[in-house]
Amino acid sequence: MSAEDHAADRCAHTAAPAVDLPDFPVPSHDPRAVSDAIRPDARIALSSSRAMVLLRHVDVVAAARDPEVFSSAVSRFLQLPNGLDGEEHAAFRRLIEPYFTAERMAALEPGVREAARQVCAEVTSAAGVGTGAVGCDAVGELGSRFAVRAMMRWLGWPAGLEPTLLEWMADNQTATRSGRLDATADVARRYDEIIRSVLAPRRGRGGDADGSRQDVTAELMSDRALGRPLRDEELVSVLRNWTGGDLGSIALSLGVVLHYLATHRVLQARIRSGLTRRELTAIVDEILRIDDPFVANRRMTTCPVSRGGLQVAAGQRVVLNWTSANRDEEVFGDPDRFDPDGNAGNNLVYGTGPHVCPGRPLATLELCVAVEEIVAAFADITLDPVLRPERSITPNGGFSSVPVVLTPAR
Numbered sequence: 140m141s142a143e144d145h146a147a148d149r150c151a152h153t154a155a156p157a158v159d160l161p162d163f164p165v166p167s168h169d170p171r172a173v174s175d176a177i178r179p180d181a182r183i184a185l186s187s188s189r190a191m192v193l194l195r196h197v198d199v200v201a202a203a204r205d206p207e208v209f210s211s212a213v214s215r216f217l218q219l220p221n222g223l224d225g226e227e228h229a230a231f232r233r234l235i236e237p238y239f240t241a242e243r244m245a246a247l248e249p250g251v252r253e254a255a256r257q258v259c260a261e262v263t264s265a266a267g268v269g270t271g272a273v274g275c276d277a278v279g280e281l282g283s284r285f286a287v288r289a290m291m292r293w294l295g296w297p298a299g300l301e302p303t304l305l306e307w308m309a310d311n312q313t314a315t316r317s318g319r320l321d322a323t324a325d326v327a328r329r330y331d332e333i334i335r336s337v338l339a340p341r342r343g344r345g346g347d348a349d350g351s352r353q354d355v356t357a358e359l360m361s362d363r364a365l366g367r368p369l370r371d372e373e374l375v376s377v378l379r380n381w382t383g384g385d386l387g388s389i390a391l392s393l394g395v396v397l398h399y400l401a402t403h404r405v406l407q408a409r410i411r412s413g414l415t416r417r418e419l420t421a422i423v424d425e426i427l428r429i430d431d432p433f434v435a436n437r438r439m440t441t442c443p444v445s446r447g448g449l450q451v452a453a454g455q456r457v458v459l460n461w462t463s464a465n466r467d468e469e470v471f472g473d474p475d476r477f478d479p480d481g482n483a484g485n486n487l488v489y490g491t492g493p494h495v496c497p498g499r500p501l502a503t504l505e506l507c508v509a510v511e512e513i514v515a516a517f518a519d520i521t522l523d524p525v526l527r528p529e530r531s532i533t534p535n536g537g538f539s540s541v542p543v544v545l546t547p548a549r
């Protein structure tokens with residue numbers, strides 16, 4: 140059966156419009172609390188903007204793996220490759236995936252490690268000579284600074300851009316919190332300007348990369364995997380999705396991981412005792428499953444869906460709630476039970492299906508190296524006894540700040 144026949148077969152169903160669905164309130168603090176409360180009794184909830192929020196693992200996986208019915212073309216803005224479907228999407232994935240091979244990640248590792256060491260040293264020296272324990276925010280200071288530096292090393296961006304990117308991250312968080320469209324549009328426009336300022340010096344005559352800079356950004360500018368060079372707005376979009384994925388999610392993820400280690404001392408001690416990269420990766424992935432900061436992605440149905448009791452009309456906006464699916468009791472039992480190896484096969488932190496995160500190898504490298512260097516630099520990580528961790532607000536999960544106390548290693 141061709142892909143078209145297959146889709147037509149599934150689209151032959153009719154689906155009644157959703158009725159009697161519970162509301163999915165905008166989470167005011169921990170997004171897990173909202174979905175944990177609804178999920179035992181309902182598989183779908185209705186958001187305030189009338190999107191259907193899929194809460195169960197089985198439904199999120201089915202939708203993510205069925206791009207003909209659950210289209211990713213949900214935004215009026217160019218989103219490469221996130222907003223593409225079908226062959227157009229596959230072509231962009233063929234362009235992108237070679238940038239994340241194991242060989243490239245191995246070559247990048249020393250630079251990422253150096254970035255992590257620098258940030259740990261700066262946090263220590265900021266506390267002053269002779270000071271014992273050091274207080275800092277695991278997201279705003281450690282996480283953000285490390286994320287920016289590691290990303291700039293990967294892409295070959297100038298070190299002088301660091302303050303601009305850090306300021307932009309803070310403004311982006313404020314704009315997201317405000318929920319104001321003009322504020323989020325403004326930070327998005329500013330980010331595009333930052334990217335264009337990086338592209339400009341790499342341009343030679345004829346608008347092509349001049350070849351004088353050998354870095355990932357220059358390579359992308361001269362990439363012909365589509366049979367032609369990327370157009371300007373395509374380059375900006377690809378880089379926006381790489382760096383957007385990188386900066387925010389790495390800082391948030393590091394906050395979640397350090398919060399978990401500060402509150403799970405046996406695990407912290409186990410990591411200090413020395414682990415293989417495979418073991419550490421499984422631990423980091425499992426911590427992020429339990430408290431997934433990358434909450435959701437959107438889809439739009441191309442036809443009615445009626446399957447296993449799930450009824451969704453055509454043209455319906457759908458939300459794949461990864462955070463909820465990653466805590467589904469039907470799959471994981473007690474969602475807070477820590478079982479890196481047992482739960483790995485069902486872990487949805489990096490998505491599934493054709494849009495599965497291409498940046499996973501880079502994210503894994505950055506998070507593992509950061510954890511390795513932080514436990515090497517600091518003999519103990521605890522939560523600050525006075526300042527409270529602050530949860531991010533929708534659309535993000537995790538924490539906007541995790542005040543920790545770090546005891547420098549001797």
Ligand code: HEM
Nearest residue numbers: 220221380381384385388392433436489490494496498502
């Ligand atoms: C802890 C860090 C990260 C998490 C949790 C994460 C999670 C995800 C998830 C769940 C998706 C699936 C989206 C969907 O199905 O609609 C995704 C897609 C994507 N991620 Fe990540 N990501 C992370 C880091 C990164 C990094 C470091 C990059 C690149 C440098 C990146 C680039 C992308 C891109 C381009 C897509 C879209 C893929 C497509 O549509 O085909 N991500 N990510």
